[in-house]
Amino acid sequence: MRNTSNPNIHYTTIQVIENKQLSSTLHLIRSKIKGFFPQPQPPQFIMLWVPGHEAIPMSIAGYDDEDKTVDIIVKPIGPTTRYLAAIRKDAYLGIYGPLGKPLVPSGKKFLLLAGGSGIAPIAHYITALRCGKENYCRVVFGAWTKEEIGNAGEYIQSIGAEVTTVCDEGCDYRGTVVDVYRGEDKEEYDAIISSGPPAMSREVYKHTPREKLDRLYIVFETHVKCGLGVCGSCVIPGTSLLLCVDGPAFPAKQIEKVMR
């Protein structure tokens, strides 16, 4: 029986401290938490309310308990995310969370695969897995163009991971995240986490040897409306799994149906 324990989910206002453009499409927004917000674990997310616009699901990319700040990394794709990408210091936003289930694999060596805005939960994983401290993490970060990668690789490096960037031209590697992944020795890693567009994670799944599948974790996306497990909008097709309470990351074997 899958159970979800008593959630400790809170609403709080946050206030933007800094909006730093990491690349042509990625914006790191750091905000001050104005009320109470419990310690999140990756890959937990929030419903981020942009007054006057919608509330949208956003991964927590970073959290500082002492400074009381929370980071998100936004990729503009529609009205709300475009508005966010341009948001100025001091603007107020509302969040509730942390939502979803913590899923932090144990081990010493980790391979983290990120595509586009999928880098957001990976940034949070780097802290939680103590990368560059007790543990070793290698991040393969891909996007279509060098501009979309921008300084995001350096940012990820600065928080503790070894980074390989992948794009069509001018990155460490030419091609896709999956191209790099195919060349990796999966044996080396205690866990592999894939966070990117569904098409990317499907390819990662396909190129993972059967016997290594139990080391693979996939951060997935569906349409999240309530984030609390009540509205049903985020159900993983063909299953009774709810992304917002059972996910957003799943052991690969749990969501084989949508990986094939």
Place this chain on the structure above:
Amino acid sequence: MRNTSNPNIHYTTIQVIENKQLSSTLHLIRSKIKGFFPQPQPPQFIMLWVPGHEAIPMSIAGYDDEDKTVDIIVKPIGPTTRYLAAIRKDAYLGIYGPLGKPLVPSGKKFLLLAGGSGIAPIAHYITALRCGKENYCRVVFGAWTKEEIGNAGEYIQSIGAEVTTVCDEGCDYRGTVVDVYRGEDKEEYDAIISSGPPAMSREVYKHTPREKLDRLYIVFETHVKCGLGVCGSCVIPGTSLLLCVDGPAFPAKQIEKVMR
């Protein structure tokens, strides 16, 4: 500014385990707590609801965290207390509390003065003050007659205090609690607690030397209806003190107005 902190007051059903007659007028009722009830400290009390009758204030005379039991000592004086005195094993009652403010003086030697049902909070004090363990407690327990004293002295002795009983005839001492008190060397005790009818406590107050008054604590009674500090019925005459939140015990100096 007198403040009362966020109370941790709960309602729970209790079920009578045992009703032991201690004397002609005192009944020790031990009950099983059926829900959640926080650890009380003396001289905290409860509102005790007798379904079909009223809810009345009752001191907590004992509490066992492991067995989840609570003791009260009842003296029948009206319909509800008479009903209680005759209550049988397995009957259900309701309580909410703990109410009032813990007031546990520090020290090694204590003099505890009890009149009639005033023995109830004293029983709780004996445990909380670790009488007969690290500390020494002398209880002077009085009533009009030997029958009213009954086995209550033995009971008090059995839980850790040295007891002197006082009544009109046949007790350790003939007279009143105050008579014994007058003969005591007040210097010997770190704290003196008086728990009995207002007339008794007034006499105790009168016979306490001015310079010893800061060692005297008085467990008082007024008319308690809500027990939560909202209805105003328990106000100490001539003051803005509420017995149910500021008391029921007070440092003697705080209630000098009603002691004179």
Place this chain on the structure above:
Amino acid sequence: MSSRTSKVSTALEAVVSGIRLKHPIMNASGILGSNTGGILRLIESGVSAVVTKTLTPEPREGYLPPITIPLGECMLNAVGLANPGIDAVNELVRTIHGHGLPAIVSIGGRNAGEFVALAVKAEEAGADALELNMSCPHTPGYGVDASKTIEAVKNIVSGVKSVTSTPVWVKLGYSRLLLREAGAALSAGADALVLINTIPGMVIDVYTGNPILTNRFGGLSGKCIHPVAVYSVYMVYREYQCEIVGVGGVQDWRTAVELIEAGAKALQIATAFYTKGYGIVHEILAGLTGFLEEINAKNITELVGLAHRK
């Protein structure tokens, strides 16, 4: 029946409007019951019947998020009756029946005519009962709006009764008109009442000064409204001794028993699926079984309406 659910003892059996339930705990309308995956999740949680999301004549997107605000053990929501529309009813009922459970189809129209048309489709799909949502407080035209007057309540219920033979449950909210509305629904033929829906409420973000929900106000649910639900069930039962399904702040066996003793024969849960998780149904069933043993009661029906005993 799965091996897990069959472990539930017969002491918990409940019957509402002739529908036999293996135990009294259903989901409340609005929790997951709008698609197959959600219904499967409810079934896995161990409910004794599945209540669908309120279905309207056409599919509805509902409001844009935020549609919910977590408030500790309570919640405020204005989902806006997002649902796939009545034409999804066949698939939903099929899924529920496929797992051997009764299907309670919640329907919501803007007037008697729409309710009647919805009822016909739900009955054709094989619904075991129709739950008429006359109490959603935050979707203009529907719910409380559609049943504003006592006349409207009567017309809707008698309209639906005249075209179906499926048991009709009428879901009402707390208001000062509750007794009159309940009376009207019953005299128009309602087989059971479902009490209560959410209570209107609003939460404002103090820094921006904006109400947080996109719809500005919504419906309050969960622990906050439990005493109001107990009161509502008690008052209606006292007046009419009718069949009642209790809803509102059920979150453990005690809150469940309170509603039963107030007069409910069965219960529904919405918010506690969120606050306590999907294990809530089994937790409550274990608690109820333990309580029956503790007080030496043979079955849960002994407790129905106990609070009215003189």
Place this chain on the structure above:
Amino acid sequence: MSSRTSKVSTALEAVVSGIRLKHPIMNASGILGSNTGGILRLIESGVSAVVTKTLTPEPREGYLPPITIPLGECMLNAVGLANPGIDAVNELVRTIHGHGLPAIVSIGGRNAGEFVALAVKAEEAGADALELNMSCPHTPGYGVDASKTIEAVKNIVSGVKSVTSTPVWVKLGYSRLLLREAGAALSAGADALVLINTIPGMVIDVYTGNPILTNRFGGLSGKCIHPVAVYSVYMVYREYQCEIVGVGGVQDWRTAVELIEAGAKALQIATAFYTKGYGIVHEILAGLTGFLEEINAKNITELVGLAHRK
């Protein structure tokens, strides 16, 4: 003014129906204000005005205990309007005035005639405002019973207005009729509305099956009803832009600000005196001052009705 209260900055000043308050926080009727000691306690807590317990024509004992049930950060009560009767009004007002604070006298009659007679006595005693309790939900004959119809609301308010020149505040509860009741009270001359009273509720002891309160049901207050209070204030302010005193679940500066932004000019607190203790007033004032600084607002009146800004 004591040295403590004078420390409150003028940024917090509030004016309701012409009465100047040094800050927006009063007690709500029903908290202590029925005797001298209780009123002293309220004054010590730092309230900007004292609202008396609802006074009725004759003294009332109220119900036997249990009259309250603690429910975490909420409470259920059925005190039954226990009060010393209107003839105590002189002493109560004298005590309040003796400490330099405005005296808001809450009165409760069974009909317009009683309300008028009470109003006359309260005015003679020097009340700074009359608060008409038309919303107590659990005392037969009084409160909601006395103001059952829109006509009754009108008659009571216009009756009182016709005999006094003291500002009249009308205290209403949440119900689906709220907007209509508010409109009736205002058109009959009410100077301010006080929103909201408690919401009916019941708690049952599951082992005995008995409702715990002696009156069986009571009124729910505290955190549980805060979103309902915000909703009520918001809806009434939107419709009438009238003067409103907000009550219901105020327990920290945030819940206070929410009601202000919804449209309240001042606030009252009942349950939080219990759940947070008598330091609550100073805690909220400190929080409000800090908030004004944080958002760079000059004074609290800038926030009144902010949630309605387009």
